[in-house]
Amino acid sequence: QSMLTQPPSVSGAPGQRVTISCTGTNSNLGAGYGVHWYQHVPGTAPKLLIYGNDNRPSGVPDRFSGFKSGTSASLAITGLQAEDEADYYCQSYDRGLSGVLFGGGTKLTVL
């Protein structure tokens, strides 16, 4: 089955650490395809945060980190800031779909 599953929401206080999980299947993450993460503030262009499991594009703070193992991946955000409040999406390639697959998205609330 072709799915990437994320929790609908997470929250944390400023300065705290939060993680967002992304669970895939053997047709995407488990098949060895990389996971990528995006940050989206409604009304703006989505922004690439992590590519290839754990790589940060230039300009992305090192507070953001990615991890992948088997069919699971996660995005960690440390030193939470108010500006981190956004929707976060994981993404991979799925061989069953022969195309790109996004997770359902996770809304991060900074308390």
Place this chain on the structure above:
Amino acid sequence: QVQLVESGGGLVKPGGSLRLSCTTSGFTFTDYYMAWIRLAPGQGLEWLSYISGSGGTIYYADSVKGRFTVSRESGKNSLFLHMNSLRAEDTAVYFCARDKDNYFDSWGQGTLVTVSS
């Protein structure tokens, strides 16, 4: 710097058609696959299609196959999405994005398509 600007969205009746455009600058357009991705109200991001730098390789998601057609014009550094037989569930913000090895490193701001009678 890399810029992508979508246009062409609007209100269209069910069964109608619309053509979206994405004008790009700041990079060699023909060196990259380009993609269309949408965000429907209350939903997550959904990949729709991508097209190779030459235009010779194209893929579609099942949800739009046979109704949507992607194309590109290298002389204008532009990407297009021709949408036919539109349905209410096609209502969404449509983004174009630069594809870099099956992830998207630059996105436009999006254009809103509303399908309603």
